[in-house]
Amino acid sequence: MTRSAEDGPLRWARAVGLGLYRSAVLVGVTGVLPAVAVPVSFFGFRFARTWSADLSAPLPVLLLVTAGEVAMTLVWTGAAGWFVVAFLGRPLSRAARWAAGRWLGVTIEPRYNPVLPVTRMATGFWWNGYAYHESEREARRRAGLDARHHDPQLRRDARWLLVAAVTVLPATAAPLACLAAGGYLLARPGGIGYGAALCAAGLAAAPFGWRLLGPLGTRLLGPSPRRLDQRVEELEAIRADLTQNQAAELERIERGLHDGAQARLVALGMSMGAAERLVDRDPDQAKRILAQARTSSAAALAELRALVRGINPPVLAERGLVDAVRALALDAALPVEVRSTLPARPERPVESAVYFAVAELLANAVKHARASRVEIDLDYGERVLTATVTDDGIGGAAPGAGPAPAGTSQPAGTGQPGAGGAGASQPAGTGQPGAGGAGSGLTGSGLAGIERRMAAFGGVLRIDSPAGGPSRITVAVPCALS
């Protein structure tokens, strides 16, 4: 009984205190735009008035001049507002999102454009996800700027700042203003009545004003709805990725064949020629050369095998995704359990993409997550194929790309932290040390790479990997199984 009696006023005091604190924070977050725009328009207009202060002219001309001055002031105000949005729009909106998430439990996921890696297109131009440039340097320099300033989310942020300035700002400033005015009146003789009333009103309003952040935030701070032009932009970025990955892959295969098997076959031919000449004169030497040639042919075979495995793993070709993943699990350096509910084989490209994604996730779990066991689930439902890799490791896996926080300028492609670049784990070599050509040249491998390769199939990568683990990473690809 006593406790609840005490709880009431205590809780109320707590709510008021929290309300005041939160109001103050929100005033800071939402007040920046008016704090810049209002003085600019006020002093700007006063300054503009000075041009026509001693002008004596007929009334229509004076009216026209005033209109011009107002227009000029509006231009200045607009410019000031633009600067605030361009440079502070992201941090201010992020602060508002943080507040909404922290205080109201409203998670608002914005969709900022990631800074895309610069790609050389077949035409020789450099594509940074937004525009083509002739030089790589220029493309890189513009990539960050374009990502920031051509971001549809920026417009959403600007709208939020404008709306918040006329809604959230007054609502949160009112209790603070009431308290300030009340305090001022209390300190003055004779103002006690009004002062006390104002203070009480301020305190009463404190727990409520800041709550306006909730409904307005969910409406205005979220991602911009995807429109057709944005979808086209996304698809263009995916196409650029695909073109680049394909080119890199072809280059890797070409290099593998050129430096490996092809060179060995040439050497083999030469050895045979030498042995042919020597066979009568010096049979022993000829035998030695032939023995070497045989070793060389075995090495060429081994290299070709590794290369093939990187392009299309034999078990995948022969048995399909499930058994290929099982084979992967058998070859892994730790216990891996594979469960599958796939009713049939998916289409080959999807199958291959999912296989390499799983291979890479498994390699990550082995290499970076310090897991002691891994579970892989392959499921199909509602026309979506999902592959989930769960480990009991240290967690903390994060995508390098995706919704990039403000100010990031790193190229997409950081894998699991503490990994020093999970990008090193290219699919060709996973599960079989020593196999696969070194360095596929795929940019942005690791989790970001998987994410982008999945995007090519309309798939997504979901990461649930709190620091300290365990990690649960899912790739989901829409596809039809017959």
Add this chain to the structure above:
Amino acid sequence: MRVVVAEDLFLLRDGLVRLVEAYGHTVVAAVGTGPEALDALRTHRPDVSIVDVRLPPTFSDEGLQAALTARREIPGLPVLILSQHVEQLYARELLADDRGGIGYQLKDRVLDADQFTDALQRVADGGTALDPTVVAKLLGRPARVDPLAALTERERSVLESMAEGLSNAAIAARLFLSEGAISKYTTSIFAKLGIAAADDTNRRVRAVLAYLDGAGS
């Protein structure tokens, strides 16, 4: 020996036939597709057969499936599987029936004719001939319940050679030990892995299987 060869690449099939015949065996059938292979295995019941994993018409694991089917119908039918790549998954499937007479080798091994025909002979005799790379993968894996933990370094290497299908004499030659020492090691391996005395060839296969069961996921 009467041999069946199932391989889709003409050059390789031809080479295999020559190789086998050069060692004084008879090739009773040389076929190029999975159904043909199954047919040949059923009708000829060869002393040993050489089968490629990947065969037409599907170019998936037709050859392996044909061999497994034939072995289900004709228990212990000796088959040497040849493949461009070796997979634990396939090795486990082949070893799952422990009647022996199983080989699983990388195609590269054909390059060493003596070693290859030796493996072929072992399979024909009802032994095993696993490729060293498969064995390395099978045994190189840390097991959850490791029955190998009880084995000494030397016993382990004997087991590895045994898994490849080598005879005691061959193991002795490889490890530079006497044959008597090897049979002591094998006896202690059987004891440690809990394999009761039975037919000698089977015991050796089962020693490997016992390990696989322990290490299997």
